[in-house]
Amino acid sequence: MQQRRIGNQTVSAIGLGAMPLSTKTDRPSREDAVATVHAALDAGVTLIDTADAYAADESEFGHNESLVAEALASYGGDTSSVLVATKGGHTRRGADWELDGSPAYLRRACEDSLRRLGVDAIGLYQFHRPDPDTPWEESMAGLRQLVDDGLVRLAGISNADIAQIDVARSIVGPALASVQNQFSPGWRFSADELAHCEAHELAFIPWSPFGGVSAAGSLQSTAPAFAEVAGELGVSVYRVTLAWHLAQSEVVVPIPGASRPASIQDSAAAADLQLTPEQLARLDAV
Numbered sequence: 086m087q088q089r090r091i092g093n094q095t096v097s098a099i100g101l102g103a104m105p106l107s108t109k110t111d112r113p114s115r116e117d118a119v120a121t122v123h124a125a126l127d128a129g130v131t132l133i134d135t136a137d138a139y140a141a142d143e144s145e146f147g148h149n150e151s152l153v154a155e156a157l158a159s160y161g162g163d164t165s166s167v168l169v170a171t172k173g174g175h176t177r178r179g180a181d182w183e184l185d186g187s188p189a190y191l192r193r194a195c196e197d198s199l200r201r202l203g204v205d206a207i208g209l210y211q212f213h214r215p216d217p218d219t220p221w222e223e224s225m226a227g228l229r230q231l232v233d234d235g236l237v238r239l240a241g242i243s244n245a246d247i248a249q250i251d252v253a254r255s256i257v258g259p260a261l262a263s264v265q266n267q268f269s270p271g272w273r274f275s276a277d278e279l280a281h282c283e284a285h286e287l288a289f290i291p292w293s294p295f296g297g298v299s300a301a302g303s304l305q306s307t308a309p310a311f312a313e314v315a316g317e318l319g320v321s322v323y324r325v326t327l328a329w330h331l332a333q334s335e336v337v338v339p340i341p342g343a344s345r346p347a348s349i350q351d352s353a354a355a356a357d358l359q360l361t362p363e364q365l366a367r368l369d370a371v
C-alpha cells in the first residue's frame with residue numbers, strides 16, 4: 086500500500102472511516118464490525134478515523150472508539166504502526182449532535198477517549214468542530230495543553246476554514262498535523278483549505294470522500310464522469326474517486342467509511358490505481 090504522512094507518522098494512503106460501524110441505521114453486528122476493521126488491517130490500512138461521539142445516541146457515547154479498541158486488541162497481526170485518529174468536541178443529547186469546545190470539556194473528553202482506547206497517549210486527537218459559544222483561540226489553547234501534558238501525540242482540527250487553520254498553527258504549534266474537512270466530487274468547497282494545507286505541510290483528510298453514506302447515488306448523479314472512468318478501467322466508481330482524491334495532493338489522506346469488509350477491501354486498492362492526466366482532467370472538470 087502506498088504510504089503518506091501525518092505529522093511525523095507514516096500511514097497508509099487510504100485510511101478507514103469507522104463512523105458507519107456505529108452511526109449507520111442498519112449498522113453491522115459487533116462481530117461484523119470487528120471483521121470490517123480486521124479486513125482494513127489485512128489490506129494494509131494503518132489509519133483508523135473515529136470519534137467519541139460516533140454512536141447511535143447519547144446512551145452509548147464512545148461506542149465507535151470502544152469498537153476500534155476491541156478490534157485492534159483482537160487482531161492477530163502487528164498493530165504497532167496503526168494510527169488511531171479520534172476526535173473530541175462534539176457532544177450528544179439524545180440522538181442530536183451538540184458542541185462543547187471549552188478546554189475543560191476537551192480535557193475530560195480526551196481522558197475518556199484515552200481510557201476507551203486503552204492507550205497512554207492518543208496518536209492523533211482532532212478538535213471535531215468549531216463551537217460558536219467558545220472562542221476558537223480558547224479551544225486551540227485547550228488542544229495545545231493536551232499536547233503539552235502528553236495526552237496527545239499529534240493534534241488535528243476538523244471543519245476549519247483558512248483563518249482558523251492559521252490560528253491553530255500559531256497556537257498549537259508544530260504538533261498540529263492535520264485538517265479534516267468535507268471534500269468529495271460533489272462537495273469541493275474545501276479546495277482552498279486543501280491548498281493551504283499543502284502550502285503548510287499539514288495533512289488534509291477529506292471526510293465523506295464519496296459524499297456520505299448514501300454515496301453510491303450521489304456519486305453517479307453529481308459526477309457521471311467518475312462512473313465513466315470506472316467503466317473504462319473496469320474498477321468501482323469508489324476506487325476511481327479515491328484515486329482522484331490521492332491525485333489532488335501528496336498531503337491528502339482519504340478515510341472512506343465502511344460497514345462491510347468488501348467496501349474497505351475495494352477502497353484500499355485505490356492506493357494502487359494510477360489515473361492518467363487525461364482521466365484526471367476529465368474528473369477535475371466536473
Ligand SMILES: NC(=O)c1ccc[n+]([C@@H]2O[C@H](COP(=O)([O-])OP(=O)(O)OC[C@H]3O[C@@H](n4cnc5c(N)ncnc54)[C@H](OP(=O)(O)O)[C@@H]3O)[C@@H](O)[C@H]2O)c1
Binds near residue numbers: 294
Ligand atoms: N470530521 C467530521 O466532521 C466528519 C463528518 C463525517 C464523517 N467523518 C469521517 O469520514 C469518514 C467517511 O465519511 P462517511 O463514512 O460519512 O462517508 P463516505 O466515506 O463518503 O461513504 C461511506 C459509505 O460508502 C460506502 N463505501 C465505501 N467504500 C465503498 C466501496 N469501495 N464499494 C462500495 N461501497 C463503499 C460504504 O458502504 P457500506 O456501509 O455498505 O460499507 C459506506 O457506508 C467517516 O467514517 C468518519 O470517520 C468525519
